[in-house]
Amino acid sequence: MARVALVTGGTRGIGAEISIALQTAGRTVVATYASNDQAAEAFSKVTGIKVYRFNAAKFEECSDALKKIVAEVGPIEILVNNAGITRDGTLQKMDRDMWDAVIDTNLGSCYNLCKLTFDSMRNAKFGRIVSIGSVNGQAGQYGQVNYAAAKSGIHGFTKALAQEGARFGITVNAIAPGYVDTEMVRAVPPEVLQKIIARIPVGRLGKPTDISRGVVFLTADDCDFVTGSTLSINGGQHMY
Template identity: 70%
Template structure:
């Protein structure tokens, strides 16, 4: 029986590329999404991958949904925390609602999903968790104190959980993408996007597949000695 992989924010952009790569490799894949029913339906029709709608920022809803997924498809051995939103604004203009929405969806969701699968992973002696951070969580970004804080938090969360899971066969790693050609990035004004691309040494935006390829390595048996790491995939935009 193939291992079950759950990808949050899995029906579009980077999440869709990850789901497709996992399915092509023989995993049983389930995608989560938060609100776009039309896109989720099209995704499932296109890929054959089931999509479950639930709010990853809500602990009880996440716990119940994952219990249902495990009942339907089997225990989740691979978890990809990819769900994320932006609510940009400079600090002096940012509302608490903008701050809280991003922190809850991007960071608290990692606790909600991991808490729902960690006992099972520990009991089975195997788990692969990959958390999607961001270059802006490493370098910061003007107008994104909420997003940068959440993504930076993911990087610290990854290291701490990696220490807890290592002896139980659970690896926990993160990927920090740079600017990738997704709906979120395409929403940036064209003149701003041109300036961003000009700061990327390879001279282009990333592709969702660039991130998916790294996920495929991290979830494999070959990566069993790699945990607590953050892979920076940003075209050379930020090196440290």
């Protein structure tokens, strides 16, 4: 029976590509989303992937949704924490709501979903968790103290949880994408985008498939000796 994979923020952008790649790899995929019903319905119609709407930043909503998903599809064996938002601004202009929204969605959602699926993975003696970080969580970025803090937190969260899961057959890893050609990045003013690309040694933006290939690798059944790692997929923009 195909393993069940849940991808948060899995109906658009990088998340959609991850969902499709996991489906192609033979997984039974469930994609979640927060608000865009039209996009989610269109995605589900084209791919046949089941979609569920809930706010990944809200623990009770996650809990209710997971109970429904497990009853309808089965226990979650593969979890991809991809849900994320931006609320950019310098610290001087950033209010507490902007900070909380990004921390709760980008980092808090990792706690929520891992907390709700980890026991089942432990009992099954198998689990694959991949959380999507960012090059800006590694290198920092002007005007993104909230986003950089959340994404950097994912990298620490990953290393700690990997130690808890290792003896139960659960691997926990992260991917730190660089700038990827998505709707969010295409909204950047062209002159700014060109400056960004100029700093990428391979000379282009990433593609969603660059990231999804990494997820497929890290969630494979036989990828059981890689845990606590952050895979940087950024075209050489940041190396360490």
